[in-house]
Amino acid sequence: MKKDVQAERAVNELEVKKRGQLSYIWFRFRKNKLAMLGLILLAVMALICITAPLYLSYEDDVVTQHVMEKFTKPFSAGHILGTDHYGRDMFARIVYGGRISLTMGFAIVALSLLIGGTIGAIAGYYGGVVDNILMRIMDVLLALPQILMAMAIVAVLGTDIKNLLIAMTIANIPKFARIVRSAILQIQGQEYIEAAKACGTKDPRIILRHILPNAIGPIVVQATLQIAQSIISLAALSFIGLGVQSPQPEWGTMLSEGKQDMMLYPFVVIEPGLAIMLAVLSFNLMGDGLRDALDPKLKN
Amino acid sequence: MSTPLIETRHLKKYFSTPAGPLHAVDDVSISIQRGQTLGVVGESGCGKSTMGRTILRLIEATDGEVLYNGENILKYNRRQMQEMRKKMQIIFQDPYSSLNPRMSVADIIAEPMKVCKTLPDNKQIYARVNELMEIVGLAKRFVNAYPHELDGGRRQRIGIARALALNPEFIVCDEPVSALDVSIQAQILNLLMDLQDNMGLTYMFVTHDLSVVKHISNEIAVMYLGQCVEKAPADELFRDPLHPYTQALLSAVPKPSLRDRSALQNVIKGEVSNPVNPKPGCRFAPRCAHACEKCTCQDLELKECGPNHFVACALVNQDKI
Numbered sequence: 001m002k003k004d005v006q007a008e009r010a011v012n013e014l015e016v017k018k019r020g021q022l023s024y025i026w027f028r029f030r031k032n033k034l035a036m037l038g039l040i041l042l043a044v045m046a047l048i049c050i051t052a053p054l055y056l057s058y059e060d061d062v063v064t065q066h067v068m069e070k071f072t073k074p075f076s077a078g079h080i081l082g083t084d085h086y087g088r089d090m091f092a093r094i095v096y097g098g099r100i101s102l103t104m105g106f107a108i109v110a111l112s113l114l115i116g117g118t119i120g121a122i123a124g125y126y127g128g129v130v131d132n133i134l135m136r137i138m139d140v141l142l143a144l145p146q147i148l149m150a151m152a153i154v155a156v157l158g159t160d161i162k163n164l165l166i167a168m169t170i171a172n173i174p175k176f177a178r179i180v181r182s183a184i185l186q187i188q189g190q191e192y193i194e195a196a197k198a199c200g201t202k203d204p205r206i207i208l209r210h211i212l213p214n215a216i217g218p219i220v221v222q223a224t225l226q227i228a229q230s231i232i233s234l235a236a237l238s239f240i241g242l243g244v245q246s247p248q249p250e251w252g253t254m255l256s257e258g259k260q261d262m263m264l265y266p267f268v269v270i271e272p273g274l275a276i277m278l279a280v281l282s283f284n285l286m287g288d289g290l291r292d293a294l295d296p297k298l299k300n
Numbered sequence: 301m302s303t304p305l306i307e308t309r310h311l312k313k314y315f316s317t318p319a320g321p322l323h324a325v326d327d328v329s330i331s332i333q334r335g336q337t338l339g340v341v342g343e344s345g346c347g348k349s350t351m352g353r354t355i356l357r358l359i360e361a362t363d364g365e366v367l368y369n370g371e372n373i374l375k376y377n378r379r380q381m382q383e384m385r386k387k388m389q390i391i392f393q394d395p396y397s398s399l400n401p402r403m404s405v406a407d408i409i410a411e412p413m414k415v416c417k418t419l420p421d422n423k424q425i426y427a428r429v430n431e432l433m434e435i436v437g438l439a440k441r442f443v444n445a446y447p448h449e450l451d452g453g454r455r456q457r458i459g460i461a462r463a464l465a466l467n468p469e470f471i472v473c474d475e476p477v478s479a480l481d482v483s484i485q486a487q488i489l490n491l492l493m494d495l496q497d498n499m500g501l502t503y504m505f506v507t508h509d510l511s512v513v514k515h516i517s518n519e520i521a522v523m524y525l526g527q528c529v530e531k532a533p534a535d536e537l538f539r540d541p542l543h544p545y546t547q548a549l550l551s552a553v554p555k556p557s558l559r560d561r562s563a564l565q566n567v568i569k570g571e572v573s574n575p576v577n578p579k580p581g582c583r584f585a586p587r588c589a590h591a592c593e594k595c596t597c598q599d600l601e602l603k604e605c606g607p608n609h610f611v612a613c614a615l616v617n618q619d620k621i
Contacts, residue, residue: 190398191393191398194358194392194398195398198356201415
């Protein structure tokens with residue numbers, strides 16, 4: 001594959017032909033082994049979670065209690081990761097919990113990046129009064145600890161996945177607003193922004209095409225870290241009973257339920273804990289690699 | 301004389317600072333005929349670059365007029381300005397910060413054409429990119445390169461190609477060679493002059509390098525603290541500088557001659573005074589050896605004291621200098 005890319009480049013030297021940015025980014029990303037490990041881990045996890053309904057029944061495996069089989073040891077027949085205090089299959093519960101954790105982590109960050117990023121971009125680009133008003137609102141949001149605010153919002157709106165999403169999104173917005181704003185402020189003084197203005201480029205295009213690509217590094221890193229953080233926060237909220245409600249499985253809920261039996265049957269907390277760790281780790285590894293891949297200066 | 305392509309009338313740009321208005325460009329009236337080059341010289345911070353940017357409306361002027369073919373473009377609305385921008389472009393000083401590091405060479409040059417939609421499809425745009433790269437002397441193998449992979453001279457050529465992409469008539473060259481090696485300076489200057497001959501471009505050439513400005517300009521305007529103190533055809537200015545500041549500036553040019561090394565130089569003492577709320581009168585008066593009360597009592601206007609030779613000095617024509 002490497003040879004192909006080089007050969008293709010050589011051909012391109014002969015004529016003016018635009019090469020896709022994506023293929024360059026992919027080319028650079030692949031060279032980073034740890035990032036690839038993160039990506040593969042995530043892909044495997046996502047695949048297992050997405051295809052779960054094909055081989056696991058939510059009713060039978062995840063919710064229904066089989067008290068006779070409680071605390072089956074891991075690696076026993078039929079229950080590769082054992083069973084919990086109600087005799088429910090740990091593997092099935094972790095997989096179904098992952099469906100919630102991963103989607104929520106992703107959705108929270110995507111939403112808050114979109115909203116917070118837009119606010120930050122507007123504040124940074126236009127400055128002045130607009131900047132002041134928007135950022136002071138963000139400061140107020142930032143003044144409350146994220147988890148406390150999420151708790152408050154959930155308490156008002158009621159415990160429900162949708163409300164959790166809203167709460168966590170609002171809690172995450174100021175972080176992205178800040179990071180996008182500072183990135184924009186830093187880049188705005190560059191002469192290539194002025195060059196873009198000199199040929200009449202409109203503001204949205206300047207922001208999207210000239211400023212954001214140069215600010216993408218810190219934003220992507222923040223986003224991936226924030227997915228990891230959101231998974232943990234979600235688990236924490238569920239742990240204290242404000243998040244996903246039993247019997248619906250979620251990694252935090254599982255930790256919470258397992259904590260009474262932790263001393264005798266440690267696997268009931270180790271397994272969901274490992275799942276959280278693995279997801280967080282692979283998001284972080286991937287974020288790191290993505291930042292490097294997005295920067296053409298680090299190409300070689 | 302025919303209508304100049306670019307003319308400024310009493311152009312002013314004040315920046316508001318906590319200490320008061322900073323007079324970056326203060327009542328400057330210049331004009332450039334089509335196909336000519338006006339060199340703008342002056343020390344750092346005298347408002348040369350600000351003036352160039354104000355003419356292009358990259359910075360909005362505080363007061364005054366910028367006439368393009370006799371029309372005041374400062375009154376243009378957004379859409380008219382969009383059309384106007386195709387005709388006037390800028391080449392920047394620093395070839396490192398003036399190119400978007402995330403875009404390939406081809407994309408950088410293509411960007412103005414995509415924004416202004418001067419060409420219908422990508423195929424034609426990139427064909428034009430190819431052509432432009434040839435014009436500015438960039439090898440085709442750099443098409444997919446990124447700016448950081450190239451040296452300063454090549455980067456500046458990209459900047460020039462980008463400025464040419466829309467077929468402009470007027471280009472503000474904001475110290476385009478001062479960040480380059482001397483050997484590359486000559487290449488870029490020659491390229492700019494060739495382009496002018498072939499395309500009939502009009503330049504406003506901002507620089508602090510007097511030998512460069514002599515080489516490339518038809519006319520030279522000398523600026524001091526936001527004001528134009530002397531304006532004359534290039535040869536005339538170098539032969540017969542009238543304003544004390546111009547004289548001092550010219551005498552500061554190093555002469556490659558052993559005989560002159562001990563010659564007493566007309567060195568200016570002191571520092572540039574504060575451009576925030578400047579005192580009336582000649583801005584140069586506090587540092588001028590010839591200053592008298594006439595210089596500080598009122599603002600001075602440019603006076604014609606020879607064919608096309610203008611100077612703003614109270615003492616010229618009085619046989620004192």
